[in-house]
Amino acid sequence: MRSFSLFKNTLLFSLILMTSCGISSKSLKNSANSADYEDPVTDVRAAIKTGADNYEQYLPLLKGKRTGIVTNQTGIIKYIAKDEDTIRTINIVDFLYTVQTENGEINITKIFAPEHGFRGTADAGELIKDGRDTKTGLPIISLYDNNKKPKPEHLQDIDIMVFDLQDVGVRFYTYISSLHYVMEACAENNIPLIVLDRPNPNGRIIDGPILEPEFQSFVGMHPIPVLHGMTIGEYARMINGQNWLVNGEQCNLTVIPCSNYKRTMQYNLPVKPSPNLPNSQAIKLYPSLCFFEGTDVSVGRGTNMQFQIYGAPFLPDDGFSFTPAPNEGAKSPKHNGVTCYGEDLTDVRRVKKLELKWLLKAYNDTNDKANFFTPFFTKLAGTKLLQQQIESGMSESEIRRTWEDGLDAFKEMRRQYLIYPE
Structure with a gap:
């Protein structure tokens, strides 16, 4: 283990100072600049080590292995580089590439990038082309559009796979769908998978309708509620345990857990997980406001307050x-x-x-209710029932009561896969 000792004791805990997005105007006319990540609340990041930070647990597993990495801009590590005193962050690819070039005992062969691309700047649903990372020269394979699942030819030069993506704990956020397909491809090709776990910023909430199997899609693959209250590592355990992979395949899975993390902790992400979740407020409101994506109402895409506002030309002018x-x-x-x-x-x-x-409120304020919903709404809801309930005039409390049995059953099933205390 001499070669790995160069990095021993290099990962330190620090609260990363973030930039405020600086929004103050109530009118957003002509506002089109993307916000920087906003983190106005002191939280517990200083005390938590993510799975990626716990490098001593997974570097030995990569020794002598041809390694593939599924990650994007959210796969970061806090560390002090050799001969430096300044705490800084580095991408997991750059970190492992440094280990490889310094010590020669890891062989990174390929990067796999989910929706939004390796640098996290692409539109939702935008076609991402394969390419090469300009810094390391490593090939990048897109896991989106018609290539959601790694193909056997992509895996021929891989002995082990590392998965490091920051999820937000919501069923229709597609990183858990990418996780499913990566697990499935690894299982079919006898490749072990290491998931580097990260806290769930919505980890305290379990809520919403359960997805019905006939409405399975890339924005909802499993029979879970909208908010599942699990980390991505716990979720990987559930995928295996519930036999959700094709033909009941089992992935050779290792989860590198976070240290010092409890689900009740408030955790604000150090970088935005995708272009239209610019800050903690957007991440908090995303599960509720994303339903508007299945309507003709905007959630602020094309402004710097994405998923913190909603509106449409046909809604009443109430001053905003x-x-x-x-x-x-x-x-x-x-x-x-x-x-x-x-x-x-x-x-x-x-x-x-x-x-x-x-x-x-938006539905009730809409004159043309027949054209309010689009077919995508059912995919997001995971059921036709929610739209029918809204159209029939049910109240929020009446709708929520219909979720109770499904949520109770999910919580019971979920319990066996948890890594962190409730």
């Missing part, structure tokens, strides 16, 4: 408006160039559940 325009992550935003009226939710605090009140 914005005009979407192309920006990073939204090259052709909904209602591009058209003034939208709605609500500013940037000051909403203490979101403790999946909120339906904004969706219900």
Whole structure:
């Protein structure tokens, strides 16, 4: 283990200072610049070591192995480089590549990138082409569009796979779908998989309708609620344990857990997980507001307040408006160039559940209700029932009562896969 000792005791814990997005105006007309990641609340990042930070547990497993890495801009490590005193962050690819070049005992062969690409700048649903990382020269394989599952030819020069993506704990956030397909490909090709675990910023909440199997899609692959309350490592254990891989295949799975992490901790992400989740507020509101993606209402794509506002040209003018325009992550935003009226939710605090009140309000304020929903809404909901309940005039409390049995059953099933205390 002499070669690995160069990195021993290099990972330190520090609270990373983030940049405020600096929004103050209630009107967002002509606002199209992407926000920097905002982290206004002191949290527990200083005390937590992610799975990636716990490198002493997985570097020995990679020794002498041809290694593939599934990651993007969220796969970061806090460390002090050799002969330096400054704490800085580095991508997991750069970290492992440094180990490889310094010691020659790891052989990284390929990077696999999920939706939004390796650098995390592409639109949702945008075609990402394969290419090469400009820094390391490593080939990059896109795991999106028609190539969601690694093909056997992609895996021929891989002995072991590392998975390091920051999830947000929501069923329709597609990183857990990528996890499924990577696990399936690894199982079929007898390749061990190491998942480097990270905290779930929505980890305290389990809520929403359970997905019904007939509505399975890339934005919902498993019979779970919208908010599942698990880390991505715990979720990988569930995929294996519930035999959700094709033909009941089992992935040779190792989860490198976080240290000093409890699910009740408030955890704000050090980098934005995708272009349209620019800060902690957006991540908190995303599970509730994403339902608008299955309607003709904008969630602020094409502004710098994505998933913190909603509006449409046909909603009442109650004093708040914005005009979407192309920006990073939204090259052709909904209602591009058209003034939208709605609500500013940037000051909403203490979101403790999946909120339906904004969706219900927008629907009730809409004159043309027959054209409010699109077919994508059913994919997001994972059931036709939610749209039917809203159209029939059910209240939020009445709708929520219909979720109770499914949530109780899920919580019981979920318990056996947990790594961290409730």
